[in-house]
Amino acid sequence: MKVLLAAVNAKYIHSNLGIYSLKRYAEESLKQRDARRPAIRIELGEYTINQTEESILQDIYRRRPDVVGFSCYIWNIVYIKSLVRDLKKVLPKTRIWLGGPEVSYNSREVLETLPEAELVMLGEGEGAFAGLLAAERGNDAGKSGGEAGKDGAGTEQGEKPIRLSPRLSDIPGIAWRDGEGNITVNGPAPLLNLDELPFPYESLEGFENRILYYESSRGCPFSCSYCLSSIDKSVRFRSISLVKEELSFFLNHRVSQVKFVDRTFNCKKSHALAIWRFISENDNGITNFHFEIAADLLDNEMLSVLREMRPGLIQLEIGVQTTNPDTIREIRRRTDLKRLAENVSSIHTFQNIHQHLDLIAGLPFEDLERFKKSFNDVYRMQPEQLQLGFLKVLKGSAMEERASRYGLVFCFRPPYEVLATRWLDYGDVLLLKGVEEMLEVYYNSGQFENTMRALSGEFEDPFSMYESLSAWYEREGLSGVSHSRLARYEILFRFIGAHVTDSHRREEYRDRLAEDLYLRENVKSRPSFLRDQTPYKEIVRAFFKKEAESPRYLAGYEGYTARQIIKMAHMEILGDGAALLFDYKNRDARFGNAAVTYFEGMGKQV
Numbered sequence: 154m155k156v157l158l159a160a161v162n163a164k165y166i167h168s169n170l171g172i173y174s175l176k177r178y179a180e181e182s183l184k185q186r187d188a189r190r191p192a193i194r195i196e197l198g199e200y201t202i203n204q205t206e207e208s209i210l211q212d213i214y215r216r217r218p219d220v221v222g223f224s225c226y227i228w229n230i231v232y233i234k235s236l237v238r239d240l241k242k243v244l245p246k247t248r249i250w251l252g253g254p255e256v257s258y259n260s261r262e263v264l265e266t267l268p269e270a271e272l273v274m275l276g277e278g279e280g281a282f283a284g285l286l287a288a289e290r291g292n293d294a295g296k297s298g299g300e301a302g303k304d305g306a307g308t309e310q311g312e313k314p315i316r317l318s319p320r321l322s323d324i325p326g327i328a329w330r331d332g333e334g335n336i337t338v339n340g341p342a343p344l345l346n347l348d349e350l351p352f353p354y355e356s357l358e359g360f361e362n363r364i365l366y367y368e369s370s371r372g373c374p375f376s377c378s379y380c381l382s383s384i385d386k387s388v389r390f391r392s393i394s395l396v397k398e399e400l401s402f403f404l405n406h407r408v409s410q411v412k413f414v415d416r417t418f419n420c421k422k423s424h425a426l427a428i429w430r431f432i433s434e435n436d437n438g439i440t441n442f443h444f445e446i447a448a449d450l451l452d453n454e455m456l457s458v459l460r461e462m463r464p465g466l467i468q469l470e471i472g473v474q475t476t477n478p479d480t481i482r483e484i485r486r487r488t489d490l491k492r493l494a495e496n497v498s499s500i501h502t503f504q505n506i507h508q509h510l511d512l513i514a515g516l517p518f519e520d521l522e523r524f525k526k527s528f529n530d531v532y533r534m535q536p537e538q539l540q541l542g543f544l545k546v547l548k549g550s551a552m553e554e555r556a557s558r559y560g561l562v563f564c565f566r567p568p569y570e571v572l573a574t575r576w577l578d579y580g581d582v583l584l585l586k587g588v589e590e591m592l593e594v595y596y597n598s599g600q601f602e603n604t605m606r607a608l609s610g611e612f613e614d615p616f617s618m619y620e621s622l623s624a625w626y627e628r629e630g631l632s633g634v635s636h637s638r639l640a641r642y643e644i645l646f647r648f649i650g651a652h653v654t655d656s657h658r659r660e661e662y663r664d665r666l667a668e669d670l671y672l673r674e675n676v677k678s679r680p681s682f683l684r685d686q687t688p689y690k691e692i693v694r695a696f697f698k699k700e701a702e703s704p705r706y707l708a709g710y711e712g713y714t715a716r717q718i719i720k721m722a723h724m725e726i727l728g729d730g731a732a733l734l735f736d737y738k739n740r741d742a743r744f745g746n747a748a749v750t751y752f753e754g755m756g757k758q759v
Contacts, residue, residue, distance in 0.1 A: 154289060157198055157216055157220070166364050172197055178283055183290065226255050252274035255548070284326075345389075369390065372389055373420075379484060379547070433462050449492040459505075508536045510536040516544060524585070538597045544574075560574050601641075603668050607665055639676070666682070684727070686726060731752060733749055
């Protein structure tokens, strides 16, 4: 019997931890139960929503599995439902199993509306999947693997159709359809001891240039009403000895990034500290670790450990969501906002950790004016990234139960994003969508940092700046257009010209934009608004000639000629005669920006 576990990811760089964990646990479980029974071959297939449905269909057809299990999330469920319907047409005897958060909390409805699917695994899937395969192996004794036929639709798929085992009623954690079409939802599966789960990665073949995901705990101690993690209030931890052994595997293989999927990584101080100390003490200088934390739970001891880490070793995702106390209480969230802000500020001073802070628009008791305050509060914490997200009314969440009370109007199709609430109308949501786009382009990209920091002082508050920028895009017919990186600089300079009346300050912005532009790369094509550097050509050439002969400011360029160095580094003369030297061989570990040296008065030598 051949089983294919299929994941349709949002991007190629993502991987699906779930299917790897299901495969490893089932293989170990079947081996322990009775190694003499017929073998079940479990294969994995990872695809993306950017592929055509036909290409995925073709791949699955060529594999000819007896069972396909799909991992279902809000970003892929529409895609998967369509794929399942077509798959059943070309492989009518192949059985379809579903799992994942998008089908776990409305499993009966899913089976009623998708007759091609045979069953749904509910919630945590390892135990249910292993139980299903054990039942199938007992039911299919004597059969060989991969019996889904050779010729596709309309052909025999084995001597007899594979039928559901009568023991399905004994397997907890599934909803299933019997031979007469009756749907049964079994009781929940018992939660596993995380130490019973084998390490999901047998090798790293195929993971080149992709993000690896890892979990050291499951569950969440909090009860936020918009989140499915709140359903499982118990938190289980993997033993630190196992975690260290497994993290060593990543470190020894020098992988680029490992994302912990723990919902609140630092909810248990001793666990978080042990892991942070381990990766710091065993740092390979390459691997980056991503953690989702509650910043208000950090204490001085934890901050001391974070302070000593290599720049770029870790990055932190911090869900602030709102700074409105009424909203925090209503969504059943516990946050010490003062402590959170203090800790984010402290980490910012370390200059070694990328902080990603989240806000959610559309929460109860937060109208447009109050959301502006939340935005400004979080913006002033100076995170490296600020994500302005919109409430998703997830199936099975407490927020869904209270939708009528809050006047929630949300999209019928996944991801069920909010359209309006009692406090926000659709026009407000559209305004916030415009702000979100400007925030992504001009703040989260990290490409306009010096300019935007100064520009915020020209407006009443940061939100007003992005709101004005969004409105200007709309008026100028720039919205909904794909702009190049250089075009974004040109557009921002025009916006500044329309909103900053003082000519001296406008010239300062010209130089700030030049610095931001060259921090990232030594661009070959210069925007039209940048200063003409022709008058300074000889000064710049003389500087690089001297640097080639006797290096003083550029480390790592030894052996190169002045002509070569000019192509590898850049010097920009500013309006006041000062010069900026951009060193692209020596970059910032967190952002990848060039090292910059400032020279006063160099341009005045002309």
